[in-house]
Structure formats: structure tokens, C-alpha cells
Amino acid sequence: MSMIKRIHVLEDDEDIRYIIEYLLKDEGYELQLSSSFSDLKSKLKDSLPDLFILDVMLPDGDGAEICEDLKSDIFTKHIPIIVMSANDQNKVKSLEAGANDYISKPFDIDYIVKRINKLLVKQPQI
Numbered sequence: 001m002s003m004i005k006r007i008h009v010l011e012d013d014e015d016i017r018y019i020i021e022y023l024l025k026d027e028g029y030e031l032q033l034s035s036s037f038s039d040l041k042s043k044l045k046d047s048l049p050d051l052f053i054l055d056v057m058l059p060d061g062d063g064a065e066i067c068e069d070l071k072s073d074i075f076t077k078h079i080p081i082i083v084m085s086a087n088d089q090n091k092v093k094s095l096e097a098g099a100n101d102y103i104s105k106p107f108d109i110d111y112i113v114k115r116i117n118k119l120l121v122k123q124p125q126i
Contacts, residue, residue: 007049052067056090
């Protein structure tokens with residue numbers, strides 16, 4: 001019996017956040033939602049997720065920079081990160097920042113679920 005996986009979604013667009021939350025909960029994931037980097041940081045003090053999904057355009061930061069920040073922090077560097085953006089010029093920047101995967105918006109939810117499952121299956125079960 002594996003533990004329920006928790007995904008932290010950092011997305012400032014309320015509609016997109018709602019859609020992702022709804023669809024991923026339907027897939028059996030537990031969700032943590034943030035609309036800004038400071039929001040995410042305060043939530044990480046309580047619990048760490050198994051995976052991050054970060055939007056690139058945020059009110060208080062850039063998804064690629066946040067990705068770099070999470071990947072250089074001892075507590076979060078092992079956690080896979082998917083960056084999503086409507087602008088594919090952000091793809092290289094995100095992957096260079098340490099993102100494990102990149103998804104273009106508008107996205108296909110089945111595709112997102114596949115990418116998530118791929119990243120989470122690779123993690124060793126503690």
C-alpha cells in the first residue's frame with residue numbers, strides 16, 4: 001500500500017489552479033496550492049510535497065528562478081519539479097534551472113498525469 005502522493009501546485013491563475021486541483025484530486029493525488037512564491041515557501045514549513053508543478057509567470061517571481069531556488073535547498077532538492085508555461089521560450093531556461101520536466105500551456109490533462117506518474121514512479125519508496 002503506497003502512501004498518497006502530494007503535489008504542490010504554484011499557479012497564480014485561479015481558474016487554472018482550480019482545474020489542476022480538481023483533475024489531480026480525481027487521479028487520487030493530495031494537493032497543496034499556492035498562488036505566489038512566498039505562499040509556497042510558508043506552506044513548505046508545514047509539509048513537503050512529492051512533486052512540484054510551477055507556473056513560470058508569477059506575481060513575485062519567475063518559475064525558473066523558483067525552480068533553481070528549490071533545487072539548491074537541501075530540503076527540497078530531491079523533489080521533482082514540472083514547470084509549465086504558455087511561452088515555450090521558457091523551456092530551455094526551466095530545464096537549465098533544474099526542472100525535471102516542462103509542460104506547455106494550454107495543456108492536455110492526460111499528458112500532465114502521465115508526466116507526473118513518470119516522475120513519481122522513479123522515486124524510491126521510503
